Amino acid sequence: xxxxxxxxxECLALFYTKxxxxxxxxxxxxxxxxxxxGIDPSAEFLSPVAGGIIWCAAALxxxxxxxxxxxxxxxxxxxxxxxxxxxxxPWLILIKVGVYWGAMMLPLLLLTPVFAQMLFLxxxxxxxxxxxxxxxxxxxxxxxxxxxxxxxxxxxxxxLMVLLILPFYFxxxxxxxxxxxxxQLGLPYGGLxxxxxxxSLLALVVSPVMTSLCIKASVR
Amino acid sequence: MHSVxxxxxxxxxxxxxxxxxxxxxxxxxxxxxxxxxxxxxxxGKSTFFKALLGLLPILSGSMTFNGESLAQGRHRFLNNVLYxxxxxxxxxxxxxxxxxxxYAPDCTQDKIxxxxxxxxxxxxxxxxxxxxxxxxxxxVALARLWLSEKQIWLLDEPFTALDQTLIGLLEExxxxxxxxxxxxxxxxxxxxxxxxxxxxxxxx
Amino acid sequence: xxxxxxxxxxxxxxxxxxxxxxxxxxxxxxLLAMLVxxxxxxxxxxxxxxxxxxxxxxxxxxxxxxxxxxxxxSLGVAGFVYLVWQMKxxxxxxxxxxxIGAAMAAIALLSGAIWGKPTWGTWWVWDARLTSVLVLFLLxxxxxxxxxxxxxxxxxxxxxxxVSVLGLxxxxxxxxxxxxxxxLHQPASFSLTEKPAMPMEMWLPLLIAVIGFYCLVVxxxxxxxxxxxxxxxxxxxxxxxxxxxxxx
Amino acid sequence: xxxxxxxxxxxxxxxxxxxxxxxxxxxxxxxxxxxxTVQGRRKVIRQLKKRYLRESDx
Numbered sequence: 001x002x003x004x005x006x007x008x009x010e011c012l013a014l015f016y017t018k019x020x021x022x023x024x025x026x027x028x029x030x031x032x033x034x035x036x037x038g039i040d041p042s043a044e045f046l047s048p049v050a051g052g053i054i055w056c057a058a059a060l061x062x063x064x065x066x067x068x069x070x071x072x073x074x075x076x077x078x079x080x081x082x083x084x085x086x087x088x089x090p091w092l093i094l095i096k097v098g099v100y101w102g103a104m105m106l107p108l109l110l111l112t113p114v115f116a117q118m119l120f121l122x123x124x125x126x127x128x129x130x131x132x133x134x135x136x137x138x139x140x141x142x143x144x145x146x147x148x149x150x151x152x153x154x155x156x157x158x159x160l161m162v163l164l165i166l167p168f169y170f171x172x173x174x175x176x177x178x179x180x181x182x183x184q185l186g187l188p189y190g191g192l193x194x195x196x197x198x199x200s201l202l203a204l205v206v207s208p209v210m211t212s213l214c215i216k217a218s219v220r
Numbered sequence: 221m222h223s224v225x226x227x228x229x230x231x232x233x234x235x236x237x238x239x240x241x242x243x244x245x246x247x248x249x250x251x252x253x254x255x256x257x258x259x260x261x262x263x264g265k266s267t268f269f270k271a272l273l274g275l276l277p278i279l280s281g282s283m284t285f286n287g288e289s290l291a292q293g294r295h296r297f298l299n300n301v302l303y304x305x306x307x308x309x310x311x312x313x314x315x316x317x318x319x320x321x322x323y324a325p326d327c328t329q330d331k332i333x334x335x336x337x338x339x340x341x342x343x344x345x346x347x348x349x350x351x352x353x354x355x356x357x358x359x360v361a362l363a364r365l366w367l368s369e370k371q372i373w374l375l376d377e378p379f380t381a382l383d384q385t386l387i388g389l390l391e392e393x394x395x396x397x398x399x400x401x402x403x404x405x406x407x408x409x410x411x412x413x414x415x416x417x418x419x420x421x422x423x424x
Numbered sequence: 425x426x427x428x429x430x431x432x433x434x435x436x437x438x439x440x441x442x443x444x445x446x447x448x449x450x451x452x453x454x455l456l457a458m459l460v461x462x463x464x465x466x467x468x469x470x471x472x473x474x475x476x477x478x479x480x481x482x483x484x485x486x487x488x489x490x491x492x493x494x495x496x497x498s499l500g501v502a503g504f505v506y507l508v509w510q511m512k513x514x515x516x517x518x519x520x521x522x523x524i525g526a527a528m529a530a531i532a533l534l535s536g537a538i539w540g541k542p543t544w545g546t547w548w549v550w551d552a553r554l555t556s557v558l559v560l561f562l563l564x565x566x567x568x569x570x571x572x573x574x575x576x577x578x579x580x581x582x583x584x585x586x587v588s589v590l591g592l593x594x595x596x597x598x599x600x601x602x603x604x605x606x607x608l609h610q611p612a613s614f615s616l617t618e619k620p621a622m623p624m625e626m627w628l629p630l631l632i633a634v635i636g637f638y639c640l641v642v643x644x645x646x647x648x649x650x651x652x653x654x655x656x657x658x659x660x661x662x663x664x665x666x667x668x669x670x671x672x
Numbered sequence: 673x674x675x676x677x678x679x680x681x682x683x684x685x686x687x688x689x690x691x692x693x694x695x696x697x698x699x700x701x702x703x704x705x706x707x708x709t710v711q712g713r714r715k716v717i718r719q720l721k722k723r724y725l726r727e728s729d730x
Contacts, residue, residue, distance in 0.1 A: 005325035013313040016348070077307025081323075084273045086298035146590070150583045153576065160573055164566040164587060167559050168594050174601040199597070206593075210586050213507070217582035219275060277578075466695075467681065478687040484698045527705045531698050538694045542687040640702075644709050651713040658720055667720045 001085045006092055010099045021103050024065035028108060031057035032115050043120040050119035051129050051180035052173075054112060058133065059140055059169050065104060066144035067161050069096070070152045070215065079152075080219050089215065090208035093145065097207070101141045109133060128183045132176035132196060139200035142207035143168045149214035172199055222371040222401035225286055225300070226250045232281035234264065234271045240279065241267050247420050249405065251371065254398050254415060257407040259422030265407035266306065268422070269374050272405075273303060302370040304378055308361040312350040316341060316360050319349060324367040335366040338389070355381045362386075365393060373397065375406045391415060434511045436653045437662055443646040451643025454636050458487075461633030469626045481539040483630060487637035488531035489553075492560055495525035495641065499567070500592030503585035513649075515581035516656065518588055519571055520648035524641055526564035532557050552602040559598050563591045577656070 014021070035053045036046060046053075073079040082092050109130060116126050147165035151157030179192035228248040234241045241264035249255050257265055270276040272283060274294050283290040285297040310319045320332055336342045339359045349357060358381045365373065373394075379387055394404055395415055406412075465483035472479040499518055506514035536554065537547045548554065567584050574580040622630075657663045675681040682688055 001323055002325050005322050008325075009311060009314060009318065009322035012318055013311050016313045072312070075307075076312055077305055077309040078311055080275065080305055080307070081303070081309040083275065084298055084301060084303050086295055086301070088295075143590075146586065150570065150586070151573075153579065154573060157573070160569055163562075163569060167562050167566065168590060170559060171594065171597040171601045174598075178601070195601075202593070206590075210590070213582060214579075214586060216275070217576075217579045220270070220576065220578075467675065476686060478690060480691055481694050484694060488698070523708070524705065527701050531701055534697055534701075535694045538690050538697075542690050644705065647709050647713060651709075651716045654716050654720060658723070663720070664724055667717055668724060670717050670721075 001081075001087060003087060003091060003095060006082075006087070007095050007099065010096055014099060014103050018103075020065065020068075021107070024061045024104060025107055025111065027064060028057050028061035028111070029115075031060055032119070036119070047120040047122065048181075048184070050116060050121035051125060051132075052177040053119060054115060054121075054129060055132070055136075055173050055176050058108060058137065059166075059173055061108075062104070062137065062140045063144055063147075063162050063165055063169070064158075066100065066141060066148050067151075067158050069100060069145060069148040071148075074152045074218065079215060083216060083219060089212040093208045093211045093215075094204075097141050097145050101138055104141075105133070105137050108137075122184060125180055125184055128180050128189070131193065132179050135193060135196045135200060136172045136176045139172050139196075139203040140169060142200070142203035146207055146210045146214065149211045149218065152215065153218045172196065175199070222251055224251050224401075225371060225403060226284075227372070227403065227405075228282075228284045229272075230282050232268075232271065232283065233279040234267055234276055235279045236264070236267055236276070242271070242281075243423065244281065245420070245422065246281075247418070249403055249418065251401045251403050252398055253403055254394065254412075254417040255403075255405045255420055256412055256417040257405065257420045257422060258409065258411075260409075263422040265422060266376055269303065269305070269376055269405075269407065272374065273298070273301070297372075300371045301374060302364060302368045302372070303374045303376075304361055304364070305376050308349075308357045310349050310357065310360060313348065315346050315348050316352075317345045319360060320363060320367060323364050327367050332367065335363050338366070339363055339386070355383075358382065359386065362390065365390075365397075371402050373402065373404045373406075375404065375408075377408055378406065379408055379410055434509075434513055436512060436516070436657050437660070439513060440650055440653050440666075443650060447643050447646040447650070450639050450646070454639025454641070454643055456636070457632050458636030458640055461487075461629045461631070461636050464629035465626075465633060469629055470623065472626070475543055478539065478542050481535050483633045485532060485535040485539055486630060487634045488528045488535065489557060490634055491637050491641055492525060492529040492532050492557060494638075495521055495528055496560055496563070496588075496591065496595065499525065499588040503588030503592070506581065506585040507589060515585060516649050516652045517645070518567070518584045519580075520645050520652055522564050522567045522571065522584075524644055524648070526561060526568060528637075528641070529557055529561035529564055533561060550602070552599050555602045556595060556599045560591075560595065563587070563594075567591075 032053060035049075039045065070079060073082070083089055085092075112130060112133065113126060116129060121129065144165055147161045150164065151161040154160065175192050175196045179189045179196065182189040182192060226248065227250070230246045230248075232242050232245040245268065247255065257268065259265055267276065271278050272290070274290070285293065285300075288296065290297055311322070314322070316336070317332065320327070324332070333342065333345065336345050339362070341356065341359055341363070344352060344356065349360070352360070362378060362382075378390060382390065391412070394406075398404060398415075406417075462483045466480055469480070471477055499521055502514040502517045502521075505511050506518075533554075536557075540549070541547050567587055570583050570587060571580055574583055654663055654667065682692075
């Protein structure tokens with residue numbers, strides 16, 4: 001096993017099970033649709049909150065799709081093989097999270113302009129929304145990976161995982177929506193984007209190590 | 221040919237749930253040895269492999285590979301190890317060929333197909349793992365032995381779900397590996413028919 | 425520097441015997457100090473010229489809020505100690521402390537809400553302090569849920585330690601991030617290092633109440649840790665003797 | 673004493689209900705925390721004792 005062959009196998013496996021990615025995207029669409037239907041479909045209400053709605057929907061669909069990230073590998077014993085492969089487990093985890101991020105975020109970024117339009121997001125804020133998604137979602141996936149590893153040995157771990165992980169998503173969501181709002185109000189937003197990037201970078205350093213600790217404790 | 225390697229286990233105790241296992245297991249093996257670990261169910265055969273691989277913490281005792289303690293140089297040990305566990309360790313979404321390429325990316329297509337023919341899996345090379353029977357999955361897992369260059373093989377009950385011909389093939393392969401300077405540690409409740417081995421008996 | 429105390433603290437048996445001596449005195453002292461502080465604040469401290477007598481909720485609200493944060497800080501430190509040194513006592517501490525911290529955060533939230541209604545005219549605002557205590561409460565509940573769900577003890581140790589450490593990073597970020605919104609909450613009314621902004625007669629009972637809460641929590645956590653030690657070390661001879669000699 | 677009469681003390685100026693309900697709630701939470709701690713300890717000792725007795729029997 002090499003890092004590259006692992007990357008290739010992960011890509012292929014994700015490609016064969018693409019229905020899971022499609023499901024996560026459908027979930028994203030459902031949550032977005034809930035807001036106009038459940039609260040108020042008028043442009044006056046939706047326009048200022050559109051960025052927030054898309055962000056909340058994205059965070060929820062990420063946490064749900066990441067939840068089962070290690071489950072199958074745990075059950076079929078490939079997780080054990082990764083640990084004893086002699087390769088560095090944190091790097092393997094980083095590769096896996098990267099593949100998941102790419103598979104889920106590329107279509108989501110393509111969908112976003114459509115939904116931004118439907119929620120009456122001012123078109124000059126669209127660029128900002130895409131930038132925050134690009135900067136912030138790696139953090140969501142990396143933090144989610146820790147949660148998925150924490151609960152990998154549980155049969156009914158989904159609820160617990162969401163409960164544990166969402167508090168760690170709060171800062172990312174707050175900074176992202178604050179940046180979009182700041183742009184709409186004509187305030188400086190560079191600092192907020194920098195903070196968002198800083199959180200993702202911090203997660204990039206911390207998450208693979210913490211995830212591998214959890215995986216090693218789970219695989220017994 | 222492999223270089224000379226030694227593995228020494230001394231006074232190993234492992235905690236598992238409510239009881240302590242392995243009871244101070246000690247043995248030493250070098251390249252060219254086949255160690256056969258026997259013992260009843262629950263005596264700690266799988267537990268021993270897990271302790272050796274660092275999947276379980278040990279209570280006391282020491283394990284050294286080429287004179288270096290495993291606690292320090294585990295990855296140098298793991299680089300030389302191929303571990304076949306109870307679970308197949310194969311990705312069920314991938315085909316047989318893709319699984320084997322994942323484990324052995326340097327092997328040529330010819331070589332892989334040769335091995336698959338040998339294990340009568342040639343017809344299934346493009347089939348997804350989830351469509352195979354348990355016995356076939358087992359054979360795919362064992363195919364890694366033919367494709368790998370690793371010196372130390374850790375085999376946990378490799379004979380389950382295999383028929384007589386395949387057991388014969390596997391024993392032949394193991395004999396060849398040992399003869400070329402490899403080391404095999406094998407746990408099984410079955411006796412080995414045609415091979416010389418060191419026996420280590422575990423008692424619960 | 426002498427590290428012997430650190431290693432001793434890592435031994436469950438030593439900790440059990442040491443804490444057996446201290447738990448009851450510390451707890452009683454805490455209870456006493458709390459009663460004195462709260463009673464003094466309730467009945468004898470002067471009336472606030474702005475808020476009238478409603479401010480007397482402070483004698484419960486501030487100690488609980490201080491404790492909720494201190495408890496989490498200690499959880500984070502314990503988690504770090506476990507991840508780095510694999511010290512046996514750290515997960516025992518985390519498991520024992522989490523419910524206490526959750527109770528403190530709940531007290532801070534509830535008393536704050538009840539205080540806020542007559543003072544600001546609202547039960548709740550989404551400002552930095554309130555939101556961070558709410559997140560704190562959620563983190564405590566998450567750790568308790570994790571602890572109760574994971575059956576494998578080694579995994580539960582590792583998992584709670586990791587969540588504790590991550591929460592320690594998360595809390596200041598949340599506080600900072602929410603700070604953009606206008607904050608209704610008054611600036612911290614209690615600090616040991618700065619000169620108190622409130623008159624001495626109000627501040628002193630508050631200090632005593634905070635000390636009382638601290639001692640109470642230390643006493644409680646020692647007891648909880650003792651129970652946990654007995655359970656985890658049940659296979660050792662000293663626990664067996666201790667339990668068999670105990671008259672229950 | 674900051675209050676002139678018991679009635680003053682109970683009404684706490686204007687917002688007695690708020691102050692006293694807080695104190696009541698906090699008392700409830702603290703009491704249940706202490707009770708939980710004490711009972712937890714009892715339960716552990718009882719459990720272990722039974723277990724040891726069972727083991728020494730067999």
